[in-house]
Amino acid sequence: MKKINLHNKNKNRIQFDTGTISLNMLPVLCLALFLCTGCGERVATDVQVSEPEQSKVVSMESTAIVDYTVPQQFPNIMVDAAGYRTEGAKKAAVKGRILPTTFCLVDAQTQEVVYTKKLEDVQYNAEQNLYSAYADFGDWKQDGTYYLQCAHIGRSYDFTLETGLYERRFQEICQELIEGCRAQTVTHEDIKRLLLAYEWYGEIFPDADANGIPDILEAVADWIALTEEQNIQAGQPATPGQEASYAAVLAKFSYLYQSYDKAYATDCLKRASVIFGQTQSSMQKDAECFHALTELYRATGAYTYGNQIAEYKTYFQGHNTFTEEMSYLHGAMTYVSTRQKVDMELCTFFMDTLMTQGEDVSGVYEEMIHPVTARNNGAADLLAHAERLACANYVMNNYQYNHVMEEFLHYLRGRNTQSVDFYTSDMGEKTKYLILLTQLVAVKDNLGE
Secondary structure, eight states: EEEEEEEHHHHEEEEEEEEEGGGGGHHHHHHHHHHHHHHHOOOOOOOOOOOOTTBBBOOOOOSSSOOOOOOOOOSSOOOOTTTTESSOOEEEEESSOOOOOOOEEEEEETTTEEEEEOOEEEEEETTEEEEEEEEEEETTOOEEEHHHHHHTTTTTOEEEEEEEHHHHHHHHHHHHHHHHHHHOOOOHHHHHHHHHHHHHGGGGGGTTOOSSSSSHHHEEEEEEEEHHHHHHHHTSSSTTTTTHHHHHHHHHHHHHHHHOOOOHHHHHHHHHHHHHHHHGGGOOOSSSHHHHHHHHHHHHHOHHHHHHHTHHHHHHTTTTTTSSSHHHHHHHHHHHHHHSSOHHHHHHHHHHHHHHHHHHHHHHHHHHHOOOTTOOOOHHHHHHHHHHHHHHHHOOOOOOHHHHHHHHHHHHOOOOOTTTOOOSHHHOOOOOOHHHHHHHHTTTGGGGO
16 A cells, blocks of 8 residues: 655645545545645645555545644743742843844733833854844833733743742742651752752741741751651661762761751761761762761761772862762862861862863853753753852852853743743752752842842
8 A cells, every 4th residue: 555645735734545546536536635725724634545445445434534743832932931030130032033123021911011122142043044032121120920022923921020039939949848858758869959058058948937947957857767767667777779878968967957956966977977887898989978978077077087088089080070970069069168177189179170160061051051052961961060050159159150050040940942841840850949049049149130
Protein backbone atom coordinates (compact mmCIF):
# COMPACT_ATOMS: atom_id res chain seq x y z
CA MET A 1 0.00 0.00 0.00
CA LYS A 2 1.29 3.47 -0.79
CA LYS A 3 0.22 6.87 0.59
CA ILE A 4 -0.80 9.84 -1.48
CA ASN A 5 -0.37 13.21 0.22
CA LEU A 6 -2.64 16.01 -0.85
CA HIS A 7 -1.89 19.55 0.34
CA ASN A 8 -4.29 22.46 0.39
CA LYS A 9 -3.29 26.09 0.09
CA ASN A 10 -2.73 26.24 3.87
CA LYS A 11 -0.39 23.26 3.70
CA ASN A 12 -2.62 21.15 5.90
CA ARG A 13 -2.31 17.51 4.92
CA ILE A 14 -4.97 15.04 3.97
CA GLN A 15 -3.66 11.52 3.68
CA PHE A 16 -5.23 8.55 1.81
CA ASP A 17 -4.24 4.92 1.90
CA THR A 18 -4.98 3.52 -1.55
CA GLY A 19 -4.34 0.56 -3.73
CA THR A 20 -5.47 0.41 -7.35
CA ILE A 21 -7.94 3.22 -8.02
CA SER A 22 -11.00 2.33 -10.02
CA LEU A 23 -13.45 4.63 -11.73
CA ASN A 24 -15.86 3.90 -8.91
CA MET A 25 -13.57 5.79 -6.57
CA LEU A 26 -13.46 9.05 -8.54
CA PRO A 27 -16.45 10.59 -6.74
CA VAL A 28 -14.75 9.86 -3.43
CA LEU A 29 -11.53 11.52 -4.53
CA CYS A 30 -13.37 14.53 -5.93
CA LEU A 31 -15.18 14.94 -2.65
CA ALA A 32 -11.89 14.76 -0.78
CA LEU A 33 -10.30 17.37 -3.04
CA PHE A 34 -13.30 19.67 -2.57
CA LEU A 35 -13.02 19.42 1.22
CA CYS A 36 -9.29 20.01 1.03
CA THR A 37 -9.41 23.20 -1.02
CA GLY A 38 -12.54 24.89 0.29
CA CYS A 39 -13.50 26.88 3.37
CA GLY A 40 -10.42 29.04 3.89
CA GLU A 41 -8.74 28.28 7.28
CA ARG A 42 -10.27 24.85 7.85
CA VAL A 43 -8.11 22.62 10.12
CA ALA A 44 -6.53 19.66 8.29
CA THR A 45 -7.43 16.06 9.05
CA ASP A 46 -6.05 12.69 7.93
CA VAL A 47 -8.89 10.81 6.25
CA GLN A 48 -8.18 7.08 5.98
CA VAL A 49 -9.95 5.01 3.25
CA SER A 50 -10.19 1.21 3.59
CA GLU A 51 -8.13 -1.05 1.31
CA PRO A 52 -10.07 -1.81 -1.94
CA GLU A 53 -10.68 -5.40 -2.95
CA GLN A 54 -10.49 -6.45 -6.61
CA SER A 55 -10.41 -2.80 -7.73
CA LYS A 56 -13.75 -2.04 -6.08
CA VAL A 57 -14.55 0.04 -3.00
CA VAL A 58 -15.98 -2.39 -0.47
CA SER A 59 -16.07 -0.08 2.58
CA MET A 60 -15.27 3.41 3.79
CA GLU A 61 -14.95 4.88 7.27
CA SER A 62 -18.23 6.57 8.07
CA THR A 63 -16.36 9.15 10.20
CA ALA A 64 -13.04 10.80 9.29
CA ILE A 65 -10.14 9.63 11.51
CA VAL A 66 -8.40 12.75 12.75
CA ASP A 67 -4.62 12.47 12.96
CA TYR A 68 -3.44 16.06 13.16
CA THR A 69 -1.44 17.94 15.77
CA VAL A 70 -1.88 21.69 15.93
CA PRO A 71 1.54 23.35 16.29
CA GLN A 72 2.06 24.63 19.83
CA GLN A 73 1.87 28.39 20.11
CA PHE A 74 3.91 30.51 22.51
CA PRO A 75 3.62 34.22 23.33
CA ASN A 76 6.03 36.49 21.51
CA ILE A 77 6.26 38.66 24.64
CA MET A 78 7.85 36.69 27.46
CA VAL A 79 7.40 37.76 31.08
CA ASP A 80 8.09 36.44 34.57
CA ALA A 81 4.62 35.01 35.15
CA ALA A 82 5.33 34.81 38.89
CA GLY A 83 5.58 38.60 38.95
CA TYR A 84 7.98 41.48 39.42
CA ARG A 85 8.92 43.65 42.37
CA THR A 86 7.02 46.91 41.99
CA GLU A 87 9.95 48.77 43.47
CA GLY A 88 12.60 47.07 41.31
CA ALA A 89 13.84 46.61 37.76
CA LYS A 90 11.33 45.08 35.35
CA LYS A 91 11.98 43.74 31.85
CA ALA A 92 10.18 41.47 29.40
CA ALA A 93 11.69 39.78 26.35
CA VAL A 94 10.14 40.27 22.91
CA LYS A 95 10.63 38.32 19.67
CA GLY A 96 9.08 38.27 16.20
CA ARG A 97 9.60 38.33 12.43
CA ILE A 98 8.68 42.01 12.59
CA LEU A 99 8.97 44.17 15.68
CA PRO A 100 7.18 47.45 16.34
CA THR A 101 8.97 50.46 17.75
CA THR A 102 7.08 50.59 21.04
CA PHE A 103 5.27 48.43 23.57
CA CYS A 104 2.34 49.11 25.90
CA LEU A 105 1.74 48.11 29.51
CA VAL A 106 -1.97 47.38 29.99
CA ASP A 107 -3.93 47.15 33.24
CA ALA A 108 -5.51 43.69 33.05
CA GLN A 109 -8.54 44.75 35.11
CA THR A 110 -9.50 47.95 33.28
CA GLN A 111 -7.87 47.20 29.88
CA GLU A 112 -6.38 50.71 30.06
CA VAL A 113 -2.96 51.40 28.55
CA VAL A 114 -1.03 52.85 31.47
CA TYR A 115 2.50 53.05 30.09
CA THR A 116 4.17 53.18 26.67
CA LYS A 117 7.85 53.08 25.82
CA LYS A 118 10.27 52.18 23.02
CA LEU A 119 11.71 48.66 22.80
CA GLU A 120 15.41 48.40 23.65
CA ASP A 121 18.42 46.33 22.52
CA VAL A 122 16.86 45.21 19.22
CA GLN A 123 18.84 42.36 17.63
CA TYR A 124 18.40 40.17 14.55
CA ASN A 125 19.14 36.44 14.42
CA ALA A 126 19.65 35.43 10.79
CA GLU A 127 19.61 31.71 11.49
CA GLN A 128 16.08 31.85 12.92
CA ASN A 129 14.98 34.93 10.98
CA LEU A 130 13.79 36.49 14.21
CA TYR A 131 14.23 39.85 15.87
CA SER A 132 14.50 40.12 19.63
CA ALA A 133 14.33 43.05 22.02
CA TYR A 134 13.54 43.99 25.61
CA ALA A 135 10.64 45.93 27.03
CA ASP A 136 11.85 47.88 30.06
CA PHE A 137 9.00 49.13 32.25
CA GLY A 138 10.95 49.67 35.45
CA ASP A 139 9.64 53.24 35.71
CA TRP A 140 6.09 52.00 36.38
CA LYS A 141 5.73 51.52 40.13
CA GLN A 142 2.11 50.68 40.93
CA ASP A 143 0.98 47.31 42.28
CA GLY A 144 -1.54 45.47 40.13
CA THR A 145 -2.12 42.87 37.43
CA TYR A 146 -0.92 43.75 33.95
CA TYR A 147 0.07 42.43 30.54
CA LEU A 148 2.31 43.78 27.80
CA GLN A 149 1.16 44.33 24.23
CA CYS A 150 2.88 45.10 20.93
CA ALA A 151 1.56 45.73 17.46
CA HIS A 152 2.05 42.80 15.05
CA ILE A 153 3.12 40.26 17.70
CA GLY A 154 0.32 40.23 20.27
CA ARG A 155 0.36 40.24 24.07
CA SER A 156 2.02 38.52 27.02
CA TYR A 157 0.51 36.42 29.75
CA ASP A 158 -0.84 38.36 32.74
CA PHE A 159 1.60 39.07 35.56
CA THR A 160 1.56 41.00 38.82
CA LEU A 161 3.59 43.88 40.16
CA GLU A 162 3.88 43.51 43.92
CA THR A 163 5.75 45.46 46.56
CA GLY A 164 7.81 43.07 48.69
CA LEU A 165 7.33 40.21 46.23
CA TYR A 166 10.61 38.42 47.00
CA GLU A 167 10.01 38.64 50.74
CA ARG A 168 6.58 37.02 50.36
CA ARG A 169 7.87 34.27 48.12
CA PHE A 170 10.78 33.66 50.50
CA GLN A 171 8.35 33.27 53.42
CA GLU A 172 6.19 30.88 51.40
CA ILE A 173 9.05 28.65 50.34
CA CYS A 174 10.38 28.59 53.91
CA GLN A 175 6.99 27.37 55.12
CA GLU A 176 6.86 24.69 52.43
CA LEU A 177 10.31 23.44 53.43
CA ILE A 178 9.45 23.52 57.13
CA GLU A 179 6.48 21.27 56.36
CA GLY A 180 8.76 19.08 54.23
CA CYS A 181 11.18 18.64 57.14
CA ARG A 182 8.41 17.51 59.46
CA ALA A 183 6.92 15.22 56.83
CA GLN A 184 10.36 13.71 56.10
CA THR A 185 10.06 14.55 52.40
CA VAL A 186 13.43 16.34 52.27
CA THR A 187 16.83 14.72 51.75
CA HIS A 188 20.23 15.24 53.36
CA GLU A 189 21.19 17.48 50.45
CA ASP A 190 18.05 19.56 50.93
CA ILE A 191 18.81 20.02 54.64
CA LYS A 192 22.36 21.10 53.86
CA ARG A 193 21.08 23.81 51.53
CA LEU A 194 18.57 24.98 54.13
CA LEU A 195 21.32 25.29 56.71
CA LEU A 196 23.67 27.02 54.27
CA ALA A 197 21.05 29.65 53.45
CA TYR A 198 20.39 30.16 57.17
CA GLU A 199 24.11 30.40 57.95
CA TRP A 200 24.52 33.19 55.41
CA TYR A 201 21.51 35.32 56.23
CA GLY A 202 19.91 33.99 59.40
CA GLU A 203 18.46 37.38 60.26
CA ILE A 204 15.85 37.20 57.49
CA PHE A 205 14.42 33.81 58.52
CA PRO A 206 11.07 33.96 60.34
CA ASP A 207 10.30 33.12 63.95
CA ALA A 208 6.53 32.82 63.70
CA ASP A 209 5.97 31.54 67.25
CA ALA A 210 8.25 34.25 68.68
CA ASN A 211 10.14 31.80 70.91
CA GLY A 212 13.51 33.20 69.93
CA ILE A 213 14.46 30.25 67.71
CA PRO A 214 14.10 30.54 63.90
CA ASP A 215 11.38 28.22 62.63
CA ILE A 216 13.68 26.64 60.06
CA LEU A 217 16.11 25.44 62.75
CA GLU A 218 13.27 24.00 64.79
CA ALA A 219 12.07 22.13 61.71
CA VAL A 220 15.54 20.71 61.09
CA ALA A 221 15.71 19.63 64.74
CA ASP A 222 12.42 17.77 64.21
CA TRP A 223 13.81 16.18 61.05
CA ILE A 224 16.90 15.00 62.94
CA ALA A 225 14.78 13.51 65.75
CA LEU A 226 12.63 11.58 63.27
CA THR A 227 15.69 10.44 61.31
CA GLU A 228 17.34 9.18 64.50
CA GLU A 229 14.21 7.18 65.37
CA GLN A 230 14.22 5.59 61.92
CA ASN A 231 17.93 4.74 62.16
CA ILE A 232 17.46 3.15 65.59
CA GLN A 233 14.55 1.06 64.35
CA ALA A 234 16.66 -0.04 61.38
CA GLY A 235 19.61 -0.85 63.64
CA GLN A 236 22.01 1.39 61.71
CA PRO A 237 23.88 4.65 62.43
CA ALA A 238 22.58 6.21 59.21
CA THR A 239 21.13 5.26 55.86
CA PRO A 240 23.77 3.05 54.18
CA GLY A 241 25.88 5.11 51.81
CA GLN A 242 24.79 8.41 53.39
CA GLU A 243 26.80 8.29 56.60
CA ALA A 244 29.15 11.13 55.60
CA SER A 245 26.27 13.28 54.38
CA TYR A 246 24.34 12.75 57.61
CA ALA A 247 27.42 13.50 59.72
CA ALA A 248 27.84 16.79 57.78
CA VAL A 249 24.20 17.72 58.49
CA LEU A 250 24.55 16.98 62.23
CA ALA A 251 27.83 18.90 62.56
CA LYS A 252 26.57 21.93 60.64
CA PHE A 253 23.31 22.00 62.58
CA SER A 254 25.23 21.74 65.85
CA TYR A 255 27.39 24.72 64.91
CA LEU A 256 24.37 26.87 64.04
CA TYR A 257 22.13 25.73 66.90
CA GLN A 258 24.58 26.08 69.80
CA SER A 259 23.48 29.64 70.61
CA TYR A 260 19.88 28.41 71.14
CA ASP A 261 20.38 25.08 72.94
CA LYS A 262 24.00 24.27 73.68
CA ALA A 263 23.27 20.88 75.27
CA TYR A 264 21.29 19.59 72.30
CA ALA A 265 23.81 21.05 69.85
CA THR A 266 26.61 19.22 71.70
CA ASP A 267 24.67 15.94 71.52
CA CYS A 268 24.29 16.39 67.75
CA LEU A 269 28.00 17.05 67.35
CA LYS A 270 28.91 13.96 69.38
CA ARG A 271 26.54 11.91 67.25
CA ALA A 272 28.14 13.28 64.05
CA SER A 273 31.62 12.36 65.33
CA VAL A 274 30.52 8.85 66.29
CA ILE A 275 28.81 8.15 62.95
CA PHE A 276 31.78 9.49 60.97
CA GLY A 277 34.27 7.54 63.09
CA GLN A 278 32.33 4.26 62.91
CA THR A 279 31.91 4.30 59.17
CA GLN A 280 34.97 6.21 57.95
CA SER A 281 36.93 3.06 57.12
CA SER A 282 34.30 2.11 54.53
CA MET A 283 33.87 5.64 53.15
CA GLN A 284 35.35 6.79 49.89
CA LYS A 285 37.39 9.98 49.89
CA ASP A 286 34.80 11.87 47.92
CA ALA A 287 32.86 15.12 48.05
CA GLU A 288 30.51 13.94 50.83
CA CYS A 289 33.44 12.89 53.01
CA PHE A 290 35.21 16.22 52.41
CA HIS A 291 32.12 18.19 53.39
CA ALA A 292 31.71 16.16 56.59
CA LEU A 293 35.36 16.76 57.47
CA THR A 294 35.06 20.53 57.04
CA GLU A 295 31.92 20.71 59.20
CA LEU A 296 33.45 18.52 61.91
CA TYR A 297 36.69 20.51 61.84
CA ARG A 298 34.94 23.85 62.15
CA ALA A 299 32.77 22.60 65.02
CA THR A 300 35.51 20.78 66.97
CA GLY A 301 38.90 22.10 65.84
CA ALA A 302 40.22 18.53 66.08
CA TYR A 303 43.53 18.26 64.21
CA THR A 304 42.65 14.76 62.93
CA TYR A 305 39.91 16.32 60.79
CA GLY A 306 42.19 19.15 59.70
CA ASN A 307 44.90 16.73 58.60
CA GLN A 308 42.42 14.72 56.53
CA ILE A 309 41.22 17.91 54.83
CA ALA A 310 44.82 18.67 53.86
CA GLU A 311 44.99 15.30 52.07
CA TYR A 312 42.51 16.65 49.50
CA LYS A 313 44.85 19.47 48.52
CA THR A 314 46.48 17.59 45.66
CA TYR A 315 43.08 16.68 44.24
CA PHE A 316 41.84 20.28 44.31
CA GLN A 317 44.93 21.67 42.67
CA GLY A 318 44.27 19.45 39.67
CA HIS A 319 40.51 20.03 39.57
CA ASN A 320 39.43 23.66 39.46
CA THR A 321 35.98 22.42 38.40
CA PHE A 322 35.38 20.95 41.86
CA THR A 323 32.46 23.35 42.37
CA GLU A 324 30.39 21.28 39.96
CA GLU A 325 29.93 18.86 42.87
CA MET A 326 27.85 20.72 45.43
CA SER A 327 29.30 18.91 48.45
CA TYR A 328 32.79 20.05 47.46
CA LEU A 329 31.43 23.57 47.00
CA HIS A 330 29.64 23.57 50.36
CA GLY A 331 32.70 22.10 52.09
CA ALA A 332 34.90 24.79 50.58
CA MET A 333 32.51 27.49 51.82
CA THR A 334 32.68 26.03 55.33
CA TYR A 335 36.46 25.81 55.24
CA VAL A 336 37.02 29.43 54.19
CA SER A 337 34.64 30.65 56.91
CA THR A 338 36.03 28.67 59.85
CA ARG A 339 37.87 30.31 62.74
CA GLN A 340 40.08 27.26 63.14
CA LYS A 341 43.62 27.16 61.78
CA VAL A 342 43.51 26.58 58.03
CA ASP A 343 45.85 26.01 55.11
CA MET A 344 46.00 29.51 53.63
CA GLU A 345 47.11 28.24 50.24
CA LEU A 346 44.05 26.00 50.06
CA CYS A 347 41.79 28.84 51.22
CA THR A 348 43.22 31.14 48.57
CA PHE A 349 42.63 28.49 45.92
CA PHE A 350 39.00 28.14 46.97
CA MET A 351 38.46 31.90 46.95
CA ASP A 352 40.15 32.42 43.59
CA THR A 353 38.14 29.60 42.01
CA LEU A 354 34.87 31.03 43.30
CA MET A 355 35.70 34.49 42.00
CA THR A 356 36.85 33.20 38.61
CA GLN A 357 33.70 31.15 38.12
CA GLY A 358 31.54 34.05 39.26
CA GLU A 359 33.13 36.31 36.66
CA ASP A 360 32.80 33.63 33.98
CA VAL A 361 29.06 33.24 34.58
CA SER A 362 28.58 36.98 34.84
CA GLY A 363 30.30 37.41 31.49
CA VAL A 364 28.09 34.97 29.54
CA TYR A 365 24.76 35.04 31.38
CA GLU A 366 23.04 37.03 28.61
CA GLU A 367 23.83 34.27 26.12
CA MET A 368 22.63 31.64 28.61
CA ILE A 369 19.16 33.20 28.91
CA HIS A 370 18.74 34.97 25.55
CA PRO A 371 15.04 35.05 24.52
CA VAL A 372 15.75 33.54 21.08
CA THR A 373 19.07 31.71 21.26
CA ALA A 374 19.37 30.69 24.94
CA ARG A 375 22.39 28.47 25.58
CA ASN A 376 21.96 26.43 28.74
CA ASN A 377 21.28 22.87 29.76
CA GLY A 378 17.92 23.46 31.36
CA ALA A 379 16.52 24.64 34.67
CA ALA A 380 18.72 22.37 36.81
CA ASP A 381 21.84 23.73 35.11
CA LEU A 382 20.78 27.35 35.66
CA LEU A 383 19.95 26.68 39.32
CA ALA A 384 23.40 25.11 39.79
CA HIS A 385 25.06 28.17 38.23
CA ALA A 386 22.94 30.39 40.49
CA GLU A 387 24.07 28.44 43.56
CA ARG A 388 27.73 28.80 42.64
CA LEU A 389 27.19 32.49 41.96
CA ALA A 390 25.44 32.84 45.34
CA CYS A 391 28.52 31.36 47.03
CA ALA A 392 30.78 33.84 45.26
CA ASN A 393 28.40 36.66 46.10
CA TYR A 394 28.42 35.77 49.80
CA VAL A 395 32.20 36.07 49.82
CA MET A 396 32.14 39.36 47.88
CA ASN A 397 28.80 41.16 47.65
CA ASN A 398 28.80 42.17 44.01
CA TYR A 399 26.07 44.24 42.34
CA GLN A 400 26.55 42.44 39.03
CA TYR A 401 26.18 39.00 40.67
CA ASN A 402 22.95 40.14 42.31
CA HIS A 403 21.66 41.30 38.93
CA VAL A 404 22.57 38.02 37.22
CA MET A 405 20.81 35.95 39.88
CA GLU A 406 17.67 38.06 39.49
CA GLU A 407 17.82 37.61 35.71
CA PHE A 408 18.16 33.84 36.15
CA LEU A 409 15.07 33.89 38.36
CA HIS A 410 13.04 35.79 35.73
CA TYR A 411 14.10 33.30 33.05
CA LEU A 412 13.22 30.30 35.22
CA ARG A 413 9.79 31.69 36.08
CA GLY A 414 8.67 32.35 32.50
CA ARG A 415 10.81 34.86 30.65
CA ASN A 416 12.08 32.20 28.27
CA THR A 417 11.39 31.19 24.67
CA GLN A 418 8.42 28.97 25.51
CA SER A 419 7.16 31.05 28.46
CA VAL A 420 7.52 28.02 30.76
CA ASP A 421 7.50 28.42 34.55
CA PHE A 422 10.09 25.84 35.64
CA TYR A 423 9.21 26.03 39.33
CA THR A 424 7.96 22.65 40.58
CA SER A 425 6.77 21.02 43.79
CA ASP A 426 10.00 19.02 44.12
CA MET A 427 11.57 19.70 47.53
CA GLY A 428 15.11 19.49 46.17
CA GLU A 429 14.37 22.23 43.64
CA LYS A 430 12.68 24.32 46.32
CA THR A 431 15.90 24.40 48.35
CA LYS A 432 17.76 25.63 45.26
CA TYR A 433 15.21 28.40 44.77
CA LEU A 434 15.58 29.17 48.50
CA ILE A 435 19.32 29.79 48.00
CA LEU A 436 18.44 32.19 45.16
CA LEU A 437 15.64 34.00 46.99
CA THR A 438 17.63 34.26 50.22
CA GLN A 439 20.28 36.20 48.33
CA LEU A 440 17.78 38.48 46.61
CA VAL A 441 15.96 39.29 49.84
CA ALA A 442 19.13 39.82 51.87
CA VAL A 443 20.78 42.08 49.28
CA LYS A 444 17.63 43.81 48.00
CA ASP A 445 19.19 47.24 48.57
CA ASN A 446 21.76 46.32 45.91
CA LEU A 447 19.23 45.23 43.31
CA GLY A 448 18.49 47.50 40.37
CA GLU A 449 15.66 50.00 40.48
